[in-house]
Structures are given as structure tokens and as C-alpha cells.
Amino acid sequence: MKVGYTYSTISKLPKELRPEDVGKQISVEGIVSRISEVLEYPFKVTFVCQTCGHEIVAEYKPWEKPTKPKKCEECNSKNIKIDPLKSFSRRYQLLRIQDPPEALTEGVPPTHVDGIVIDSLVGSLKLGARVRVTGVLTAASRNSSGNRGFVLKNVLEVTHVDIIGKESPGDSVTDQDIRRFHEEVQKKDFKQRIIQSMIPIRGYDSLKEGLLLAVLGGAETWLPDGTKLRRNIHVLIVDEQQKASHILSPIVEMMPRVLYVEGSTIQRSELVAKTVRDDLTMERVIQAGPLVLANEGVFILEDLDKLSKLDKESLAKVMEQEVAFLPKADVVGKFSVKTTVIAVAAPKSGVIDKSKSLASQLNVTLGLLNAFDLVYIMSNATSGEQAKNERLYSISPLWASRESYYDREFIRKFIAYARSLNPVLSV
Ligand SMILES: [Zn+2]
CATH class of the missing domain: 2.40.50.140 (Nucleic acid-binding proteins)
Structure with missing residues (x-):
């Protein structure tokens, strides 16, 4: 055979x-x-004819339902029982693998x-x-x-x-690429060049720098007192202009691992995970939400303020602790989620009053606000130096005409390579 x-x-x-x-x-x-x-599931079941002692051995797959033979194939007796000493069950788990x-x-x-x-x-x-x-x-x-x-x-x-766990830069990054990264990094204005190439928009220099930091990530550090500093840098953009997407969409194109979601499209309490039924076995399975699917990458979330209260709480916990807990799930209910979060929220009244606390002006809890390391306000101010520098005058003509030092391929590879190391911020 x-x-x-x-x-x-x-x-x-x-x-x-x-x-x-x-x-x-x-x-x-x-x-x-x-x-x-x-x-x-019952893996191997031995049926014994109680009349003549004939044994029928059956093996099953997890999705199959065992059925007792109707009659003995030797003596036609219908008196058949399972032999518990010659039957075994096996432990199993259902899983689903999805495209990254x-x-x-x-x-x-x-x-x-x-x-x-x-x-x-x-x-x-x-x-x-x-x-x-x-x-x-x-x-x-x-x-x-x-x-x-x-x-x-x-x-x-x-x-x-x-x-696979920790990020690898992938097969596409060659030794030649790596040599070029090291050469380019030596250049005095490298940071400016990479930021400008990554987000080719005029102004917003500090915001763009913050986004670069978030995209590259830091190094996980243990302090002498035993606390861990996470490597992920989370960024919140308070958007008075409703134009944050113009700054973020180039990142979506460049980043090797990014998931872009609008908060209003996330069903209540489904940001981290939800329970569904497997259509083959009808067993309960835990389905990962978008925050978990962006694990080890960047999660860009528009309309942070439109998330449900429950989701805001779980988001804050995952951002701070890098661990998700699912109540009512014993074995699979605790797992690590190392997602970098770049979120956009609109002020309740449309503009931010700088004389009042930020938390009171956003539909975001203080706990969640504190989970962000960098917070930027895209101001709607129409006068003054800031407005001159940081307003998006017209987006489309600027795109093509801006100086871009590095192409998309270079940036994609550079980010993938940098994230596979543990970047340390040099001042
Ligand atoms: Zn029999």
C-alpha cells in the first residue's frame, strides 16, 4: 500500500x-x-457486541459525531456497547489563520x-x-x-x-539594503529626510516626528525597580481640522504592518475579541478584534471618541499593559497584544480651549488619555505663526511637488529593518 x-x-x-x-x-x-x-473529542472508540464479543473499532476526527453501529456484523445482534477500557479521547483546539x-x-x-x-x-x-x-x-x-x-x-x-513572534525584516531586506541604511543614517539631515519622504506634507514637524517615533518603536526596558517600559509609543492626534487622515494615509501605504480602522465601524465590545460559533463543530471560539489583528504592528484608529465606553477601557488596558484579558475564557483568555496605537479624536466642541483640561474637552476617559505617550493638537487657528506653518493649504498639488528623498520601497524596508532591532532614541 x-x-x-x-x-x-x-x-x-x-x-x-x-x-x-x-x-x-x-x-x-x-x-x-x-x-x-x-x-x-472521541478519537478511538471500541464497540463490543454483547452477544458474540465481536469488536468494531472506529476512529473519528474532531468534527465527526460518533455513531453506534446498528447491529453486529457477525451475528446481527443489536446489543452493542462501548468498551470504556479500549476507547480514547483526545484534546484539541480549533484555530483560524488569517492573512496578516x-x-x-x-x-x-x-x-x-x-x-x-x-x-x-x-x-x-x-x-x-x-x-x-x-x-x-x-x-x-x-x-x-x-x-x-x-x-x-x-x-x-x-x-x-x-x-514567528518578534518582527523580522523579511526576506525582502537584503544585505545591500542594510549597508545603505547605515550610510544614510550617518547623514546629518537623515531624520528630516525620512520624515519628509514618509509624510510629504508641509508643516506639522513635531507631529510628523512623533509619528516616525511611533512607527519605529522604542526598546523594551527594565527599570531597576522591576517595572517594564514598553517599546510601543502611542500617539493621539486631537483633530480640529478633520484632516488627520491626510497625514496618516501615507503611513498606511508605507508601513509594513498597519491596520487602519474607523472607530465608528467597530461593533460594541469587539475591539479586542468576541465569541462566535465555529460552523463545522458548532463549538465556541474567540475571534480576534482589530486591535489584536494589528499585534506587533501599528493600529491606526480614526474616531477614537466614537468607541463604546467598554472598548475605550479595554483599549487603555491593552495599551498600558500589552496584555488582553477575556473574562469567561480560561485557557485562551490571556494573551499578549503589542500593538502601537495611533488614534485620532475630535474635540467635543470642535475646538480646544487651551485654558481648560484636555480630558474634559474630549469624549475620552482620563485613563485612556494617559495611555498615550504623545498628544498633538491639529489646530484650527487661522492667524499667527503656527497657523501659517501648520495649515494644510492644499493637499493634492503639494504631494507631487514636494521633495521626496527616499522612495516608498526604501521607507518600507527601512521601517521593517528598524523595527526588527530595538531602536534607542538619541537626542
Ligand atoms: Zn455479535
Whole structure:
């Protein structure tokens, strides 16, 4: 008998999977966007005929429902029982791997592949983790109740897990690129050049510098008293002009790992995670929200003030502690979320009165406001030096005509490379 495995070491994104991959061993790379609690399924069941002692052994997959044979195939007796000493169950977890944010095309929803891990791999995957999982892609089916229809979908039976974790600059950054980065960084006006190339807009110098810091990140530092300084630098833009998106959209294009979301589109309490049912097994699974899908990258959030109260609280916690807690979820309910947050909020009255506290003028709690390291106001003032420098006079003609020192490819690679190190701010 020939064993029908085709070995392959090619690593694919979920969106690159094809029907012909079914039955093959493949590696899939992406973000863990769904995970279940630890579950159990009957793996091997031994049925014994109580009349003649004949044994029928059946093996199952997690999505299959075990059924007792109607009668003994030897003596036709209907008196059949399970032998508990010759039957085993196995632990498993359901999971989903989704395309990472940087692989998404605007307007096209992310694709995914569902999978299962069993036995020793249970507990090895966390929501929001970047992973490469290897296994055999199987067409799994489950009868739907009431009629002769059935659910069929591809499931990756995972046999090996690699956590990609800390950012790597990726294969696209060559040694030659790295040599050029080191040369360019020596130049006196490098910071100005990279900022201007990254966000080719006149004025807003301090804001643009803050955004560069957020995008590059800092170094995780342990203080002598045992407290940890996180590496992520969170930026809040208080936007009187409703023009922050002009500054942020170039970042969305340049950043290797960025997720851009409008706060008003996030359903209540779904920023971090929500519970849904797996359509194959009907088991409960935790589905990652946008903040978790942007793990190890940058989450750009417009309309921060329009988030629900609950989501504002969970956002503040994740930003400060880099950990998410989900109540009612034992095993999968605590996981690390290292997302850099760049958020935009509009003042309640349209303008900021600098004689009053900022918190009282934003629809944002003090706790959440404090979680931001840098806060900028895009002022609507129409007179004075600041207004002259920092107003966006006309966006479109400026774009093409501005001096841009580095192209998009250079910036993308530079950011990816810098984030793979632990940048330290030199003053
Ligand atoms: Zn029998």
C-alpha cells in the first residue's frame, strides 16, 4: 500500500491556498485570528457486541459525531456497547489563520484557513500571534441536522507550529539594503529626510516626528525597580481640522504592518475579541478584534471618541499593559497584544480651549488619555505663526511637488529593518 502524502515545504498565506492543496502537507503563515478553549473529542472508540464479543473499532476526527453501529456484523445482534477500557479521547483546539494586515488589498476582505491542533500542540497558540503552521489540508464534512445536506470545508490538521513572534525584516531586506541604511543614517539631515519622504506634507514637524517615533518603536526596558517600559509609543492626534487622515494615509501605504480602522465601524465590545460559533463543530471560539489583528504592528484608529465606553477601557488596558484579558475564557483568555496605537479624536466642541483640561474637552476617559505617550493638537487657528506653518493649504498639488528623498520601497524596508532591532532614541 502506498501512503498518499505529498511533501512540500512551501509556505503560503491563506489567500494563496488553492483547491489542489487539499490532501497535501503545507505550511501556512499568518495571524491566529480565532482560537477555541481546550476541547475533547472521541478519537478511538471500541464497540463490543454483547452477544458474540465481536469488536468494531472506529476512529473519528474532531468534527465527526460518533455513531453506534446498528447491529453486529457477525451475528446481527443489536446489543452493542462501548468498551470504556479500549476507547480514547483526545484534546484539541480549533484555530483560524488569517492573512496578516500587510498582505491585504484595500477593499478585499482577508481570507483565512481553519485548523485544529491536537495533544501536545494544544495551548501552543495564542490569539493575535504570528505563526507558521504545518499540516495536511483535509476536506472536512459534517452532516447538517434535519436534511441530507452537509457542511464541507477545508481544515488544516496541524502537526507543527512555529511562532514567528518578534518582527523580522523579511526576506525582502537584503544585505545591500542594510549597508545603505547605515550610510544614510550617518547623514546629518537623515531624520528630516525620512520624515519628509514618509509624510510629504508641509508643516506639522513635531507631529510628523512623533509619528516616525511611533512607527519605529522604542526598546523594551527594565527599570531597576522591576517595572517594564514598553517599546510601543502611542500617539493621539486631537483633530480640529478633520484632516488627520491626510497625514496618516501615507503611513498606511508605507508601513509594513498597519491596520487602519474607523472607530465608528467597530461593533460594541469587539475591539479586542468576541465569541462566535465555529460552523463545522458548532463549538465556541474567540475571534480576534482589530486591535489584536494589528499585534506587533501599528493600529491606526480614526474616531477614537466614537468607541463604546467598554472598548475605550479595554483599549487603555491593552495599551498600558500589552496584555488582553477575556473574562469567561480560561485557557485562551490571556494573551499578549503589542500593538502601537495611533488614534485620532475630535474635540467635543470642535475646538480646544487651551485654558481648560484636555480630558474634559474630549469624549475620552482620563485613563485612556494617559495611555498615550504623545498628544498633538491639529489646530484650527487661522492667524499667527503656527497657523501659517501648520495649515494644510492644499493637499493634492503639494504631494507631487514636494521633495521626496527616499522612495516608498526604501521607507518600507527601512521601517521593517528598524523595527526588527530595538531602536534607542538619541537626542
Ligand atoms: Zn455479535
